Amino acid sequence: MSQNQVRRLRANETIFLEGDEGDCAYLIERGRVLIYINVHGSEVPLRVVGQGEVFGEMSLIDAQPRSASCRAVSDCDLVVVNKQQLLDRVKSVDPVVRLLMRVLLDRLRSQNDLLRGKGPPESVIGKLDPLEAEKKEALERIGLEHRIASGLDADEFEPFYQPVICLATGAIRGCEALIRWRAKDGTLVMPAVFMDAMEETHLILRAGQVMLEKSVRDLPAMLEKFGRDGAKFFVSVNVSGRQFIEPGFVEDLERVRSRSNLPPELIKLELTERIMTEGTQALDCLQECRRRGYLLAIDDFGTGFSSLQYLAQMPLTDLKIDRSFLQKMQTDEKSLSVVKSLIHMAGLLRLNVIAEGIESREQMELLRDLGVSFGQGFFLTKPVALDEFLALPERFEF
Numbered sequence: 465m466s467q468n469q470v471r472r473l474r475a476n477e478t479i480f481l482e483g484d485e486g487d488c489a490y491l492i493e494r495g496r497v498l499i500y501i502n503v504h505g506s507e508v509p510l511r512v513v514g515q516g517e518v519f520g521e522m523s524l525i526d527a528q529p530r531s532a533s534c535r536a537v538s539d540c541d542l543v544v545v546n547k548q549q550l551l552d553r554v555k556s557v558d559p560v561v562r563l564l565m566r567v568l569l570d571r572l573r574s575q576n577d578l579l580r581g582k583g584p585p586e587s588v589i590g591k592l593d594p595l596e597a598e599k600k601e602a603l604e605r606i607g608l609e610h611r612i613a614s615g616l617d618a619d620e621f622e623p624f625y626q627p628v629i630c631l632a633t634g635a636i637r638g639c640e641a642l643i644r645w646r647a648k649d650g651t652l653v654m655p656a657v658f659m660d661a662m663e664e665t666h667l668i669l670r671a672g673q674v675m676l677e678k679s680v681r682d683l684p685a686m687l688e689k690f691g692r693d694g695a696k697f698f699v700s701v702n703v704s705g706r707q708f709i710e711p712g713f714v715e716d717l718e719r720v721r722s723r724s725n726l727p728p729e730l731i732k733l734e735l736t737e738r739i740m741t742e743g744t745q746a747l748d749c750l751q752e753c754r755r756r757g758y759l760l761a762i763d764d765f766g767t768g769f770s771s772l773q774y775l776a777q778m779p780l781t782d783l784k785i786d787r788s789f790l791q792k793m794q795t796d797e798k799s800l801s802v803v804k805s806l807i808h809m810a811g812l813l814r815l816n817v818i819a820e821g822i823e824s825r826e827q828m829e830l831l832r833d834l835g836v837s838f839g840q841g842f843f844l845t846k847p848v849a850l851d852e853f854l855a856l857p858e859r860f861e862f
């Protein structure tokens with residue numbers, strides 16, 4: 465069925481019958497629809513739905529036959545919502561929410577069955593294979609969230625630090641704090657395992673707080689080693705969008721910083737382009753942070769939602785070029801052009817450029833020749849624990 469086709473019906477026309485296969489849902493543009501079930505030959509009305517309401521969605525979501533029959537009560541215009549349109553959206557939902565949705569549908573179907581006199585039915589959840597896989601995913605996610613919360617309670621999260629160097633001199637000029645989870649059994653768990661679960665829940669707020677506090681706590685020792693003779697040094701802390709727009713973020717940041725007596729110019733907040741979609745609240749917060757003197761970097765630039773108009777509005781100090789551009793620039797002329805124009809644009813906007821994910825000497829030299837001031841990457845050093853970071857030389861010799 466084509467997208468957003470309109471089905472026009474006369475009063476009393478049947479739309480579909482219970483037990484039919486569901487191939488689309490409907491959005492009522494005009495008119496009213498009766499939802500009913502058949503009990504021993506008589507109709508039992510369940511609900512009348514009207515303009516702006518949706519029906520016929522259940523069988524698409526749980527891949528079972530229509531749970532009830534539907535008939536136009538008056539002349540109707542129904543916008544057809546095709547199966548794929550709906551399923552694409554269901555698929556993009558968090559697995560836990562998806563499981564809850566299934567549970568609700570299961571309950572609604574049981575209610576209808578009870579009205580039919582069919583006695584309490586057994587749950588279909590767990591019986592059908594695709595549902596089983598989904599349920600497993602949801603339960604695993606709930607389990608992971610529980611373990612992360614316990615890990616936060618037990619103070620198992622800490623920053624690792626990756627040096628950011630001046631490409632011209634090799635001197636370490638700062639570092640990026642990257643979260644690591646030292647689980648009870650001693651294994652070091654990488655963000656790829658837990659970051660999504662954190663970002664989708666309030667856990668990111670607790671983790672963000674831990675990272676901020678520990679990075680600021682570790683900063684004096686780093687300054688002692690790398691900030692001698694007044695050399696500039698910064699610690700860069702990744703801040704997720706959700707954390708950034710949480711009321712009280714700036715006050716919290718100020719509280720943590722002022723406890724350590726460090727000036728805000730030593731703390732850089734790394735935000736991704738997604739922050740630009742958070743609206744004026746995020747922009748106000750950015751301006752407030754900048755006004756107070758914090759450095760602001762745009763992370764992973766060019767990989768996501770990029771609006772140059774927003775970029776010009778944001779009071780940024782740094783632009784980080786994503787590793788994906790670096791990887792391609794040596795072999796692909798177009799990627800090299802993108803990198804060159806990013807550098808040029810950053811220059812016009814008076815932003816420092818930091819290239820991230822430098823994996824070879826050739827990349828580093830090319831970036832330096834293109835005028836990039838700072839870089840970080842495995843070619844120099846992987847992120848390391850504080851004591852290892854403090855043992856690094858003040859400058860890299862190339």
Ligand code: C2E
Nearest residue numbers: 642643655659675702703704821822823840841842843847
């Ligand atoms: P990111 O902010 O883009 O951080 C850079 C990632 O690239 C880090 O991965 C780093 O270890 C890795 N990396 C650095 N140099 C190289 C290189 O030369 N080659 C390769 N292949 N990778 C390199 P990591 O530590 O696994 O972090 C992954 C992502 O998790 C980060 O990407 C960031 O988005 C998120 N993240 C990490 N720590 C935090 C945090 O404290 N708060 C928030 N909100 N997000 C964090």
Ligand code: CMP
Nearest residue numbers: 486510511519520521522523530531532
């Ligand atoms: P579906 O099962 O695809 O087809 C029948 C539709 O009727 C169903 O989707 C829901 O939109 C709706 N429906 C089923 N049962 C009820 C109920 N108990 N109350 C309200 N609406 C229902």
Ligand code: CA
Nearest residue numbers: 640702734763
């Ligand atoms: Ca980052």
Ligand code: CA
Nearest residue numbers: 763764784820
């Ligand atoms: Ca990045």
